[in-house]
Amino acid sequence: MTALASTQLFSYAPDGVNPKKVPHKTTYTGGKIPSIGLGTFGSDRIAGEQIATAVVGAASVGYRHFDCAAVYGNEQLIGDSLRSIVEGGVPREELWITSKLWNDKHAEEDVIPAFEKSLQDLRLDYLDLYLIHWPFPNYHAPGCDVTSRSPDAKPYIHENFMKTWRKLEKLLAMGLVRHIGTSNMTIPKLRLLLRDARTKPACNEMELHPHFQQPELLQFVLENGIVPIGFSPIGSPARPDRDRTASDTVDIEDPVIVKVAERLNVHPAVICIKWAVQRGQIPIPFSINRRNYLSNLRAVTTDPLTEQEMDAIARIDRNCRLIKGDVFLWKENQTWEDLWDLKGEITTP
Numbered sequence: 001m002t003a004l005a006s007t008q009l010f011s012y013a014p015d016g017v018n019p020k021k022v023p024h025k026t027t028y029t030g031g032k033i034p035s036i037g038l039g040t041f042g043s044d045r046i047a048g049e050q051i052a053t054a055v056v057g058a059a060s061v062g063y064r065h066f067d068c069a070a071v072y073g074n075e076q077l078i079g080d081s082l083r084s085i086v087e088g089g090v091p092r093e094e095l096w097i098t099s100k101l102w103n104d105k106h107a108e109e110d111v112i113p114a115f116e117k118s119l120q121d122l123r124l125d126y127l128d129l130y131l132i133h134w135p136f137p138n139y140h141a142p143g144c145d146v147t148s149r150s151p152d153a154k155p156y157i158h159e160n161f162m163k164t165w166r167k168l169e170k171l172l173a174m175g176l177v178r179h180i181g182t183s184n185m186t187i188p189k190l191r192l193l194l195r196d197a198r199t200k201p202a203c204n205e206m207e208l209h210p211h212f213q214q215p216e217l218l219q220f221v222l223e224n225g226i227v228p229i230g231f232s233p234i235g236s237p238a239r240p241d242r243d244r245t246a247s248d249t250v251d252i253e254d255p256v257i258v259k260v261a262e263r264l265n266v267h268p269a270v271i272c273i274k275w276a277v278q279r280g281q282i283p284i285p286f287s288i289n290r291r292n293y294l295s296n297l298r299a300v301t302t303d304p305l306t307e308q309e310m311d312a313i314a315r316i317d318r319n320c321r322l323i324k325g326d327v328f329l330w331k332e333n334q335t336w337e338d339l340w341d342l343k344g345e346i347t348t349p
């Protein structure tokens, strides 16, 4: 094992939450996924070491679900953390570890090696969930500007996506991953995948927070027996500059959220987490701050919001997508809306 800072050593925290008290959701394949996970994307500003330390700290207070991705550039460091957690006494089967295939690895010959790299970096012999991170095979350099475009960028081409999906199905057959799924999909794209998949997705990761509730997509996913995982559940207050526009709204400043937070004497972020779990999606909040990740975990094991509070939050949806994805556009003069099939049909070249 590589040398770990003492802060990264796993131990059961006396003020933590018993992981057995954290609710689970069951995938259609019978997998049990904890109803909250820790996000690990440092928004291009938080060092991998700090995130790896938070992973051990979060496990020490009771987290068992971690949302990773090759593109976050920290899987090797998180691998050390996971090793420390397992060596510290948490059985591997209690953990739920997700990783994602990055956009420059969609080619048939690249999928399995990319998966194996994540598996090796995370120091595991299987993953619980492997997602196709975006339905576009388009690369952009880490930290790039919002106007950056790759000359090789392509639109969604279903037959190509299915070739990538077949490789995920192969990983399942090889026993290297327990569940496969999608991320950043739309209803028209999911319809095609459900039509053509041999194994349908177990989970779909999608942006979900009070100001971006995606009711139609959420309902579609639930009706099709797919577990919704909600990213940026707090409204990603520290997201990269490329993901900010002047019209973005701020969930944790919304008067409805603030009022409930005042009633419970917690940070508004905690209300976003409570709302998410109670609504039926699995939030994966990012935090490197022990007080914050512990309050987010406690949020899911304490009294629920009232029906009136849930109704009031349902009414503050602003349809405000934060992670718009401009850098994945494939030609000039497009807008980010072209990525999201807003007219109910897949945007073609």
Ligand SMILES: NC(=O)c1ccc[n+]([C@@H]2O[C@H](COP(=O)([O-])OP(=O)(O)OC[C@H]3O[C@@H](n4cnc5c(N)ncnc54)[C@H](OP(=O)(O)O)[C@@H]3O)[C@@H](O)[C@H]2O)c1
Binding pocket: 038, 039, 040, 041, 042, 067, 068, 133, 183, 184, 205, 206, 230, 231, 232, 233, 234, 235, 236, 237, 238, 239, 267, 269, 270, 284, 285, 286, 287, 288, 289, 291, 292, 293, 295, 296, 323
């Ligand atoms: N599939 C995809 O394409 C995709 C896209 C985006 C994100 N994700 C995943 O989703 C995860 C979460 O999304 P995100 O990182 O964009 O944003 P987020 O979870 O909505 O927000 C994280 C921010 O909220 C703060 N925070 C967390 N808990 C808090 C609390 N209780 N009180 C006050 N502040 C709190 C954190 O600061 P502190 O660190 O100071 O607590 C951090 O700055 C990512 O890390 C990643 O794993 C996936």
